[in-house]
Amino acid sequence: MKPTVSVGLILLAVIISEAHARVRSQRDHRSASATPKNRRGSQKPITNGAHIKLNLTEVVREYIVKYIGKEVLNFSLKEQVGNEWPTVKAKTGELVYGDQCKKVTYFPDMDCSDYYIYYIYNGISSPFDLPINLTLSYKGIRNDTHELNINNASYIYWNPDNITMYPANTSQSNFSEEKCDFSIQVMFSGSFVYKVKDVEDDKPKEGSHYIGRVGLLNKYGLSQWGDEVLLYNISGVFTHTVTCTPKLNLKKAK
Template structure:
């Protein structure tokens, strides 16, 4: 019996059929690295960075380490197939693609739900930190099975707001101008519109991880000309159309 809470892993060695997502293709984001953003601030204020940290500040009593809040995954619509499938022979596959991702030194896990086997809403746990995608293959579908069968997919865009509060600390070997060699700054100083890092409250920072969920259902290949399912013997002889291979984003 499948557990109600599932931890979703990263996709490895699985050739994916993907037709793309029109909404996603309207713009390209890339991944934002919040540590790199802090290093950029430090490099403006001094030379030869010794340390940049969101959790340690060289014993400073006034230090406010950064805390992170991961919001809920918000979908623009319900990711649900309108067709009912025969799950004695069909299988679900799920991809969460994040072209607008985020790399941090923090834990960015969240719980969300997926529509599973026609009717069940199943809880899954995703790790969004430094991830281009997450993947869940509940029935352990093999690559050969995936490529030799038919798939039907639905997709919908999502966003997850990440909020930061507190300070980051930097230390440089040689300071520029009146800047100190060591300093703690509120994360607000990392706000950059071009990086989609925005001010949140008086001293905080926010970033929206955005992407899309693709839910595929893999079912036995059918003979669409005659409208009948191929027999096992005939299916074994049927030459499968070569599918274009693309790496996951």
């Protein structure tokens, strides 16, 4: 029998390597921010950000030190440096699911509830919002679409009915689950600005530089699409569980 995991709608800093254990521990730490029962199915999915795989600002600094100048006086992806303004823009692609995902089963003669969680193993921290539209089924009767910002996120979860992740009594509950990899491509285009004390070649000590060239570091999962575009794939594992229990008989006993 799978362990019971009661998960309230709370924000919790989760280190990805401990995500499952931390999610289980939430059963004793429900907060006042939990959605009231009379608003079930209406709340927005939660994102949280304790574990970040890539810090874009620090990676750009690393690139400047390696390819432009050893002593960095200032640089920015969003703010003015000297007389220069950066032109970097961020764009998020579509959420893509792996082939392992299969449809879950809803039992029409039972009361079914959904539990969604996206464990983001390769996340990103950047100075930009990274919005995505997330469309999720609610009880198999409708699709709810939510706009979320996945910048700094280490996981996303949606538990609209505040249920347990796995049924406590499998003899009375039906349980269905799908699990697969997912990815979201993030694109940064334009130029960052910088100011360094010394350079070793003919590069200017102060100016702008295409962000796509940061991909020359050839690590952190970054890649470039020409000089102006830097690409990164946010990725992880998606799990959707459906727990169905017998419908309550609301007729009063005579």
